[in-house]
Amino acid sequence: MGTSVLLNIEGLSIAFGGVVALSNVDLDVSxxxxxxxxxxxxxxxxxxxxxxxGLYHADSGMIRFSGASLAxxxxxxxxxxxxxxxxxxxxxxxRMTVLENLLxxxxxxxxxxxxxxxxxxxxxxxxxxxxxxVAEQILDFLDxxxxxxxxxxxxxxxxxxMVELGRALATEPALLLLDEPSSGMTAExxxxxxxxxxxxxxxxxxxIILVEHDLKLVMxxxxxxxxxxxxxxxxxxxxxxxxxxxxxxxxxLGEPTEGGADARTRGTAT
Amino acid sequence: MAxxxxxxxxxxxxxxxxxxxxxxxxxxxxxxxxxxxxxxxxATFATFVAFTLLTTFRLPFTMATAGSLAVAAVAGAAFYLxxxxxxxxxxxxxxxxxxxGLALVxxxxxxxxxxxxTKVFPFPLSDTKxxxxxxxxxxxxxxxxxxxxxxxxxxxxxxxxxxRIGLAMRAVSQNLVAAQALGxxxxxxFALTWGLATALGACAGILLAPVTFLDPFMMVDPFLKGxxxxxxxxxxxxxxxxxxxxxxxxxxxxxxxYVSVKFKTTMAFLIIIGVLIVRPEGMLGREYKRRV
Numbered sequence: 067m068g069t070s071v072l073l074n075i076e077g078l079s080i081a082f083g084g085v086v087a088l089s090n091v092d093l094d095v096s097x098x099x100x101x102x103x104x105x106x107x108x109x110x111x112x113x114x115x116x117x118x119x120g121l122y123h124a125d126s127g128m129i130r131f132s133g134a135s136l137a138x139x140x141x142x143x144x145x146x147x148x149x150x151x152x153x154x155x156x157x158x159x160x161r162m163t164v165l166e167n168l169l170x171x172x173x174x175x176x177x178x179x180x181x182x183x184x185x186x187x188x189x190x191x192x193x194x195x196x197x198x199x200v201a202e203q204i205l206d207f208l209d210x211x212x213x214x215x216x217x218x219x220x221x222x223x224x225x226x227x228m229v230e231l232g233r234a235l236a237t238e239p240a241l242l243l244l245d246e247p248s249s250g251m252t253a254e255x256x257x258x259x260x261x262x263x264x265x266x267x268x269x270x271x272x273x274i275i276l277v278e279h280d281l282k283l284v285m286x287x288x289x290x291x292x293x294x295x296x297x298x299x300x301x302x303x304x305x306x307x308x309x310x311x312x313x314x315x316x317x318x319l320g321e322p323t324e325g326g327a328d329a330r331t332r333g334t335a336t
Numbered sequence: 337m338a339x340x341x342x343x344x345x346x347x348x349x350x351x352x353x354x355x356x357x358x359x360x361x362x363x364x365x366x367x368x369x370x371x372x373x374x375x376x377x378x379a380t381f382a383t384f385v386a387f388t389l390l391t392t393f394r395l396p397f398t399m400a401t402a403g404s405l406a407v408a409a410v411a412g413a414a415f416y417l418x419x420x421x422x423x424x425x426x427x428x429x430x431x432x433x434x435x436x437g438l439a440l441v442x443x444x445x446x447x448x449x450x451x452x453x454t455k456v457f458p459f460p461l462s463d464t465k466x467x468x469x470x471x472x473x474x475x476x477x478x479x480x481x482x483x484x485x486x487x488x489x490x491x492x493x494x495x496x497x498x499x500r501i502g503l504a505m506r507a508v509s510q511n512l513v514a515a516q517a518l519g520x521x522x523x524x525x526f527a528l529t530w531g532l533a534t535a536l537g538a539c540a541g542i543l544l545a546p547v548t549f550l551d552p553f554m555m556v557d558p559f560l561k562g563x564x565x566x567x568x569x570x571x572x573x574x575x576x577x578x579x580x581x582x583x584x585x586x587x588x589x590x591x592x593x594y595v596s597v598k599f600k601t602t603m604a605f606l607i608i609i610g611v612l613i614v615r616p617e618g619m620l621g622r623e624y625k626r627r628v
Binding site: 140158171173 | 500506
């Protein structure tokens with residue numbers, strides 16, 4: 067193994083009132099990988115993200131990040147370890163501007179204290195300038211300069227997804243979890259998204275886990291793919307292997323493709 | 337004309353104190369959707385602490401105020417951390433009952449420690465020394481408390497709109513899940529908000545004390561007015577709380593002056609009912625629209 071394991075999940079299980087959402091899931095993601103998790107609606111993909119981020123606490127199993135267990139940590143503590151995410155249903159600060167949303171992504175990198183900030187101390191000013199520079203770079207990178215001072219609530223859904231991605235990037239994460247980033251995007255926007263996700267991995271050195279319904283996008287971009295069905299990991303492998311895998315075809319690809327795949331992107335997974 | 341000016345000035349002075357009370361209520365409602373019915377009693381408690389520091393310990397006014405605000409902030413944060421956080425999965429109604437319970441506990445403590453008899457609060461500004469401004473008579477204490485109210489509102493605005501902590505407070509109030517996903521420590525921010533709101537209530541109590549005198553029930557009326565002002569302005573809007581407080585104060589003063597002092601509070605509530613019929617979300621509120 068040339069690269070180290072960044073995220074290590076072992077035997078993860080969680081049930082909600084008797085309904086098993088994840089059952090004995092193992093996953094190892096090495097540093098710098100770009101992988102996808104696919105599966106039908108309700109397969110447990112978002113639940114897995116919520117477990118990694120500390121929104122849910124697993125009934126059993128273990129999640130290690132950079133070798134350290136995340137068990138019992140609050141979502142904000144996990145974020146400070148270097149895990150950022152976007153949400154399937156977009157969780158933005160709708161009454162704030164695009165720039166303010168990005169600056170909130172810088173929050174955990176602020177070092178200067180409140181007193182220094184209120185007095186406008188020099189080291190605070192330097193820090194503030196540096197954070198603004200990072201935010202500016204992200205605005206350029208995601209083509210958001212034109213809307214930087216607009217209220218996020220007034221933007222289109224596609225733009226909002228970009229702001230949410232930008233805010234996650236502003237935290238300079240080691241691991242980035244993207245939950246259906248292409249949902250609600252036009253074909254053109256999706257193409258842009260593919261380039262941007264690759265750039266994020268290559269230029270910002272982030273490890274990326276993608277939950278995505280658009281199989282064309284997933285097959286084109288992923289190093290490898292894991293498939294969940296009813297909370298169980300039924301397959302893992304290269305895009306080619308996954309496309310051929312009989313269990314996957316049965317569980318997921320067996321449904322009518324093309325039109326069917328598009329229809330599914332509008333669905334809401336649980 | 338001079339009479340109108342007189343009523344307006346008096347109304348603004350009272351209204352700025354209503355606004356301070358309303359701001360504390362709104363601050364908590366915005367961040368945690370909790371209506372804090374103990375706000376008035378916590379303020380009364382803090383005002384009595386200031387009284388003890390002034391009379392028993394003979395501290396100068398500024399130090400006594402600082403001490404009282406510190407006690408209030410710690411009490412507010414402790415209430416959140418020790419009681420509200422463990423019960424955070426309760427329904428909103430359940431949490432309201434908890435704050436009502438706290439109101440009774442704090443009130444009981446005040447009665448137990450300081451007794452029920454009315455005390456005179458040694459305020460550095462005089463109630464009898466008056467100034468004449470173009471035919472309008474205004475007391476030193478009214479000017480002082482009005483200015484103090486304005487300064488506090490200005491400081492709060494700067495804190496919430498211009499600082500990193502304020503940004504974090506707004507983030508937590510707008511979207512808790514997203515704020516936590518960015519590493520913002522929600523627990524600390526909530527505790528800080530509770531401390532800040534309670535200290536703000538203490539300021540209102542100390543500024544009211546020279547007018548109402550000091551007794552365990554001194555904040556009952558100002559709290560209800562502040563609460564009404566918050567609803568009038570829009571329970572999730574801080575500028576709304578200020579506007580609501582000032583409108584309520586002026587309306588009361590005008591009605592009391594021209595029509596009937598006895599029914600001035602009734603009039604104020606009629607105005608609130610009228611506004612809420614036309615704008616259910618309050619003058620500057622946004623909450624109602626978002627739900628549609």
